[in-house]
Amino acid sequence: MEPQTCIELRDVTFAWPGEPALLDISRLTVSQGEKLFLKGASGSGKSTLLGLIAGVLSPRSGLISVLGQDQAQAGGSQRDHLRANRLGVIFQMFNLVPYLSVLQNVALPCRFSPDRARRVSENGGVTAEARRLLAQLGLHEPSLLSRSVSALSVGQQQRVAAARALIGQPDLVIADEPTSALDADSRDRFIALLNAQVEASGATLVFVSHDGGLAGQFDRALDLTTLNRAARRQRTD
Amino acid sequence: MGVSILGLAWHSLVNRRVSALLTVLAVALSVALFLGVEKARTAARAGFDQTISGTDLIVGAPSGQINLLLYSVFRLGNATSEISWPAYQRLTARDDVAWTVPISLGDSHRGFRVMGTTSAYFDHYKYGRSKPLTFSEGRAFDDIFEAVIGAQLARDLGYEIGTPMVLTHGLGTAGLSDHDNRPFRVVGILAPTGTPVDQTLHVPLEGITAMHVGWETGTRNPLADTLSESVIRSFDLTPKTVTAVFVGLVQKGTLLRTRRAINSDRQEPLLAIIPSQALAELWAVMGNAERLLLAISGFVVAVGLVSILTSLLTSLNERRREMSILRATGARPSHILFLMLAEAGGLGLAGGLIGMGLIQLIFSLTAPLLTASYGIALPGTGLSIIDGATLLTVTVAAILIGVGPALVALRRSLADGLSVKV
Structure with missing residues (x-):
């Protein structure tokens, strides 16, 4: 059976008002359950692409289908719903709300999405599920849950962010340079743990990094610089 | 357990407690001044009317x-x-x-x-x-x-x-x-x-x-x-x-x-x-000064409310990343608006309550002293409808003041997308 499509982009362009095109992608398809590595240097338009997929930005033209919803046509609240219910996002750093505890940070998506809250409660409740995810990401210590996030190391913070992205079984996890602040050892361990969790839940992963050396740990790798015609044009200028 | 949206507003405010407390203090003092003038005015009026009684x-x-x-x-x-x-x-x-x-x-x-x-x-x-x-x-x-x-x-x-x-x-x-x-x-x-x-x-x-x-x-x-x-x-x-x-x-x-x-x-x-009639006429002459005082203290309350606006606007930069994290984890624009308005209303409500408490404390401490040594009773200084109306007005005004900064926060969080380079 042909795997279903999770993300499909066709002839997508994006530009801030009054500025030249930042992003121009003729075709990009990601299958469900696939773990895609996108290599992108800064300025390649990777954050813009992820913003378009997550539905916080709207393209100037083209089609962006995410989990069956056309993000280009959908209204703001439909995109907000899709993001809240079915997407998990991890940033480069500063992922966590500084004034909330580890547990409160991990549980945050359940507050905004009734769907995720329901799925979590079917799995035994927020605390149990957060504890399980954190443990599987290598954060075993029970006292950690109530600790302030500012007391954590960067590596621990990124794993908390991963647990938050994964809670409530999202269908798609987007990671924007989540390892750039980590040393080589913790980077590889983080990717292995994230991949295992994504696989276990059957989610799709889009992982963006400027470090092409990571590509081997994913199902497929693409270079955003070749994919994005706007970036190519800029380079030839 | 997780934390409610109102809890988020609270935790965020606690995280910025020094500036929040200063804002609440400014509102509290302005409300206390206003209620103090209003109550002293009522008491002075009542005391004035009662300078002479029983004489026809x-x-x-x-x-x-x-x-x-x-x-x-x-x-x-x-x-x-x-x-x-x-x-x-x-x-x-x-x-x-x-x-x-x-x-x-x-x-x-x-x-x-x-x-x-x-x-x-x-x-x-x-x-x-x-x-x-x-x-x-x-x-x-x-x-x-x-x-x-x-x-x-x-x-x-x-x-x-x-x-x-x-x-x-x-x-x-x-x-x-x-x-x-x-x-x-x-x-x-x-x-x-x-x-x-x-x-x-x-x-x-x-x-x-x-x-x-x-x-x-x-x-x-x-x-x-x-x-x-x-x-x-x-x-x-x-x-x-x-x-x-x-x-x-x-x-x-x-x-x-x-x-x-x-x-x-x-x-x-x-x-x-007729003494009561003459007293009323005399008060009408003096009443202008008293109304002027009330108007001035009303303006002081407005200044107190402006401090809420200042506090909200200065917090916007500080909270930019916070807002974009909340957006990325699924917060809708209505959540962002609610967070900002709840904070504005909370500051107004807290300031109003503390101001009310302050003025009640001052009157309850000074009233026995005034009565004992000067025979001045302070009628009408207990809680009254004026306190309720002032509290409501200050809270609603604070929420209305919060609309501007809330819209700015919303527009920024939409424009920032998923990543803020701070």
């Missing part, structure tokens, strides 16, 4: 009703003319009049007004809600040279029962015109009332006449000081005039008719006024 009419020589009220009740200014003793006797003889208390003003003692009257004054003069005068020490006068002093006069001059006094003709402080051969002494001290009675020295009408023996022409008769006390006592000391008369009626129903009858006396022009 005040009768004096024709001038204006405010003028008559000012000199007869507040001891301010002077009577331009007086009414004759026969006119006073005719008033007393009227069938519809239950009692009369004549008063005679015009002299002073060390800056305090001297008032000649009869001992009936201590029975009939009422203040507050029909509270009678009471003696904290001693008794009413029953001799020409006996005096009863008000509480503040006793305190300020240090007078006690038996203290001898020299009373001055006219209103000068001391000096040439001392009546030193007519020794008055204190026989009674009145309890504090919070009215001008506290600053008054009361002597019998005959005492006033005795003070003026030898002064009939308006200047000092050289013989005046040669008269001994016993010679003065032998004179007929019935006054020829009195300054004003307090009148109580047999039936309140005849008030307007009696007033009209007195005002149209054929033998001597008289002016009868």
